[in-house]
Amino acid sequence: MLLSVVDQHAISLGPLPADQLRRNTHQMAASLIACGVDPKRTLLFRQSDVPQIAQLSWILGSLQTTSKLARLPQYKEKQERFKKGDIPVGLLTYPLLQAADVLTFFGTTVPVGEDQSQHMNLLGGLAYAFNKTYQTDIFPIPKQLTRDSHARVRSLREPEKKMSKSSGGPRSRIEITDSRETIFDKCQKAQSDNAGKITYDKENRLAVSNLIDLYSAVAKIPISEIDFSDWTTLELKHSLAEIIDKKLSPIRQTFQDLEKSNEVSLCDKISYTRN
Template sequence: MNLIKYGYRISQSSQFSRSISSSTTHHPTIYFTGIQPTGIPHLGNFFGSIEPWTELQNTVDKETQMMLSVVDQHAISLGPLPADQLRSNTHQMTASLIACGVDPKRTLLFRQSDVPHIAQLSWILGSLQTTSKLARLPQYKEKQQRFKKGDIPVGLLTYPLLQAADVLTFKATTVPVGEDQSQHLNLLGGLAYAFNKTYNTEIFPIPKQLTRESHARIRSLRDPEKKMSKSSGGERSRIEITDSRESIIEKCTKAQSDNAGKVTYDKENRLAVSNLLDLYSAVTKMPISEIQFSEWTTLDLKMNLAEAIDKKLKPIREKFDELQKSGEVDKILLENGEAACEIAEKNLKEIRRVVGFL
């Protein structure tokens, strides 16, 4: 399957090219990605990771293994959460993924903590990594600022090891993620390479990064200089996939704009208005050049945007509500968790033997 013609870019660090070219082991193509259980996803999550996955799911060959993990262990890397909140967030995220089009019959959708083998491999990978290299990663530097010196959770530092174990436990070959994960993918490739070299094996493939070129970057409705997020800006800064029609209209009408007259697309001088047009383009799948907005007022733009978002989210809301009233999500997590464990058990037995644990 040639994914390039579908708007994807496959990349891999050149530092591993010699290892890859000399490899005699064939690893079947396996797609793997993870998503944190933050509860109900917003449009930034939808267009940034969920929709690209569903499009990929419906594009690649049917026999290709696809795995999507709700990474609840990553959710506590900054410190513990109330148990009821974590359970609820995981259930809501799983239901949201299915409502958005993730097909559990096509994608092995499972909860990370149901596969304890991942944590064991994370520990093994830790023997191949240094604290100084982990501490240089930009995301660690950014998030450590939230804590007093000396009070930084160990999980924040070792997060990339668990992330690498997520992928390598299943010997995944391809990881669909955004550009912001490139450094973590390089670290992941480095760990796979280091393990293979240290133990004179080819047990792990060197995973490739798959990025959708047309990735929509969704910005905050209240501050277009920032990305849409749950961690800042308040509820009116984002639209969640289960928001009611009334809530969508309210958030769109109160979104930041200006009083500069009819709508124009000018990111330098009219960033807020351009941000709303970008969101309209993402929702409708219409390029900016094809949107007939020259006679729109900013209120027209906001109302048209609200209508387009509501039309997009209505079937998702209805499917989510249906899932919440049934026991389907729990059944899927149970069955797929067992299936993921079977794969992990087979792979970890081989890894443990290579390391010397068996």
Template sequence: MSVASRSARTYTYTVFKRFNSSVKTTGFKLSGSDIPKNATIFSMIQPTGKFHLGNYLGAVRVWKDIADLKDDGTTLLFGTADLHAITVPKPNVKEFREYRTEAIASILSIGIDPEKAIVFHQSRVSQHAELHWLLSSFASMGSLNRMTQWKSKSNINDQSDDTALGAIKLGLFAYPVLQAADILLYRSTHVPVGDDQSQHLELTRQLSNTFNAFYKTKYFPMPTTILAPTKKILSLSNPEKKMSKSDLNQKSVIYITDAPDVIAKKVKRAVTDSISESFYYDPVNRPGISNLINTLSGVQRVSIEEVEKDIRHIKDHKNFKQYVTDVLVAELTPSRERFHHFMKNPDYLHQVSEEGASKASEIAEKNITEVKRIMGFL
């Protein structure tokens, strides 16, 4: 089946499949009945520039799917977590500004309509930082110490190493509290994120519950984590680690802005194995092939099993990689073209982010005022 004909097929899956009361995984196809009425759906992504395939399939494409189904009672807020970005210092200020702009362009390029969703920079809404401080008085050091991301970002393997621990910056250690403030500031009911952020959402629910219990209120909701159905997208050259913009080998990373010939070269160089008579999903014994099959599953919105059926006729690596390339080019071309269009219109991007910040600030000020009233500041 050709890529073009595949894109016309419709797949129906159970959406928001429940595996506990606070975490749901989306299916590959959403319908209007799957988005709760009067929901507030919030998510942000760090402005590291253009989105790569892991960002796209692991988080932000779900934003677009949700935005397409928005009704009048649903509030959507999507943006750049630029305050989180400085937990790893950004000495190149010009580059940081460019990354922020590229992140807004990327959000719009995947099809997010700023008329349906509030799109903004986190730093432009001061109440994020204000609620962060208020919630920090409820966050225990023990809870923060159990978070894994600050350890991985700091390359901390031995917590008995006092010198290494002493060098950790407070912002990096405490940023899950800021993330909780981001979410609770808008009294968000649902938060679509990548799987690597699910631990932080547990802390958000913990802080929500602690605040409500302490002040005998029900002001903050218990936000539901929404996970995309695609398993983590891995590096093309080292399928033991996730795809990342910080990878020194940029041939390992596919960006949504990559031209067809660039995608073809990267896929051609992707690590596979010596088995060529069949291609099947086996992440333990065939990690490279499995990563590409998982990518096909995510892009085509079908199960791993269906991908295996569709590629069973392929008997060599060259044709398999050509198939992967064709699928990726068909999926990413519209986003690439929109991205370059938006980057040629920086005034429009600025207008979108500023108008979004104004709308977000209006909601945020109303809610932070109520929080301060509850706490006795007003």
């Protein structure tokens, strides 16, 4: 498996100070290792260390139109932040670089959330267009790998949106480095309702259903087997915070240990030749 710390994607919404970008890259690598990624079995690298990715992205840009890129939902959503119309080009071309991330290594399967389905369609279309244009079969058409359950992790504050680090504010998400106190605070302030008895109803009670979904995912218990009939909303939030903290506690500790020891390294010698 290949995992990339995408430092070039990180500046798609605008530049970052070099020291902050280096720090963020190191912390992301430490986070992945803390979550269980074994660098001995996984190729973990920094995106910018493979210049062929950016080069392929430029070529793919010649096979795509700006109008199609501008119709992608994530572009439409994020462009709203730029009230003056000063939208960075990197936001528009983000999917091209994303496609190059996969095609540079001749990827065949991409594990992603359901929100990436349209980007995966774009990726497949670009692979097909390249092969047809240059009369080759060099790029396979990558397949999307998405779990049926919990394919979308929703925001704590706006459950109609996905949980994301790039939008929604810090209270909308749980980070693996969050302290126990922070986790409880975020869960307690998560959006819910005042309908009384807890019920799972995504159509009419999305906020409460989102909390139940999160509990089910972290506890690894099917929703049908969770007895929340006697819970209050406060008890649901407390139980959710408790189980999240229990899950993240060893990850958080490993991350802190890696940060202190500075024993995080990224592969800098990468072969991208197709077998």
